[in-house]
Amino acid sequence: MAQINKPDDYFNTVTWTGNGSKITTGLRPDLIWYKARDVSDYAGVVNAIIGDDYYLQTYSTDAETYYSGLLVSDSTGFTPSSIFTTNSYVAWNWLAGGTGASNTDGSITSTVSANTTNGFSIVSWTGTGDGTPASSGTLGHGLGSAPKMIIVKNRTDATNWPVYHAGNTSAPETEIIYLNLTNATADDNNFWNDTAPSSSVFTVAGDNSVNGSGDNMIAYCFAEKKGFSKFGSYTGNGNADGTFVYTGFKPSFVMHKRTDTTNNWIMQDNKRVGYNADNRILKANLNDAEQSVHEMDFVSNGFKIRTTGLGSNASGGTYIYMAFAENPLVGTNNIPATAR
Secondary structure, eight states: OOOOSOGGGTEEEEEEESSSOOEEOSSOOSEEEEEESSSSOOEEEEETTTEEEEEEETTSOOOOEEOTTSEEEETTEEEEOTTSOSSEEEEEEEOOOTTOEEEOSSSBOEEEEEETTTTEEEEEEEOOOOSSGGGOEEEEOOOSSOOSEEEEEESSSOOOOEEEETTSSSOGGGEEEETTSOOOOEEOHHHHTTOOOOSSEEEEOSOHHHHOTTOEEEEEEEOOOTTTEEEEEEEOOSSSSOOEEEOSEEEEEEEEEEOSSOOOEEEEESSSBOSTTOBOBEETTOOOOOBOOOOEEEETTEEEEOOOOHHHHOTTOEEEEEEEEEEESSSSOOOOOOOO
16 A cells, blocks of 8 residues: 655645735646635535536535536646635645546446545446435446545535445444434434445445436545544544544644534634644534634644534534544654644
């Protein structure tokens, strides 16, 4: 397995103020997840398979929208459209495998843009479901190891964003939770057909939001890579000296969500101010502005909760998270992973 010594060659965060200039990421941004920081607007994703002119809003059920030249990407970054005015923005960028190739590993042929080194792929397909678990199918994801997290959206219809997460209860393949909602996890076999992903495929059942008949579908798949990414769960303790979560690296990005009751998807990174006691939050399921709320410290080998807030640290509350590295504790990059 290839060792990732420089995580920001595969995932990174950039901030900018809208002025039409190119934003350098240092990687080809096959997935750009962008968000306005100082206004309640502009929260969406674009990807290399579908192209620069189409976006989906992570906080909304809306179908895919066309906007010419929204975020025009190249091998080292992207150029935002003039629609991104003088406000402040952030973008989280992942390297996949470019515009993708046909994949026939599953019962449904897909187009897959995959990077097996960092464990990230984009999967596009035409849905085959009829609204029942019996109409399930499988899709190749191209990663070579089972995804720990899968985010799906129906591009054609107005639907929620179903999420599979390996830390979501002891049987995550039976559960459904949504990126655009605050809902608690729920048992429902009409999404993953109670079937865990394998090293080559994942399963979608008949619900319109994961496999709408004749609809254009998209999925973002994340496998775990030592020293680069971690997908897990933790239990809150209700104390300002909160739970410590070991990731094996100093995080550059963490998104977490309470699963036993309703709450938001909270996003933090190391670039929006980016030091402990001021790691500001955005919410994936809302289009509101950045908040000067401190939920956690990023430390050399994980993250430490620093709040009694119910969204991050309710006593006995259960939470899932995805985390990506700034510096690994493994590898040969010789950069010390120090807390700030």
